[in-house]
Amino acid sequence: MAELYGESPLAAHADVFARASAPGSVRLSEVAFTAQVVLRVDPKGPAAERIGTALGVMLPNQAGQVAHTDRLTVLWLGPDEWLLVGPEGGAEPIEDALSEALDDEHGAVVDVSAHRTIIAVSGPSSRELLAKGCALDLHRRAFGPDQCAQTSLARAGVVLLCRDAELPSYWIFVRASFARYLADWLSDAAAEYREVVPHAASGRHG
Known part of the structure; x- marks a missing residue:
């Protein structure tokens, strides 16, 4: 029986993805193993x-x-x-x-199985996020659910799979050697979608 792999290429990026995700806008995560x-x-x-x-x-x-x-x-x-x-x-x-x-x-x-991991990108802004580094037309009419393509994302060779065009939701298959690079790029590119919650204004209630 083949051995299961003990650690995914992005095992140390779970917290990075959590911080980079913007509730209601875009979510990043790894689909490992x-x-x-x-x-x-x-x-x-x-x-x-x-x-x-x-x-x-x-x-x-x-x-x-x-x-x-x-x-x-x-x-x-x-x-x-x-x-x-x-x-x-x-x-x-x-x-x-x-x-x-x-x-x-x-x-x-x-x-x-050991060559690639999967980065999941979902949420209303996910198509816009991917478009920052991918030349494909990602509009739902051009790249809809149950469609895939071998392409480049931020200059990394990937296989991109559209899982849901309404949400939308994508899986990015990336080689293990490029996984951290691409994870960091996605996290940086998602920065603008994170909502900044202002500190509650202090006031006196009489």
């Missing part, structure tokens, strides 16, 4: 259909499309590449299911 598995396979081959049956959902076949089951999120990364995201400790079962369905066809299944 998710299982992440990259799949490469011919989408038109018989293995792709077997994989869809094994997972309970067919592999997305459109650019930036995302599919779901009760326990899995499947992100389209390229014409023959997907990222499967599941609960903590779920990488090995995902790998086993994919490898069995792949059988002897050409393809690859790689556990990348």
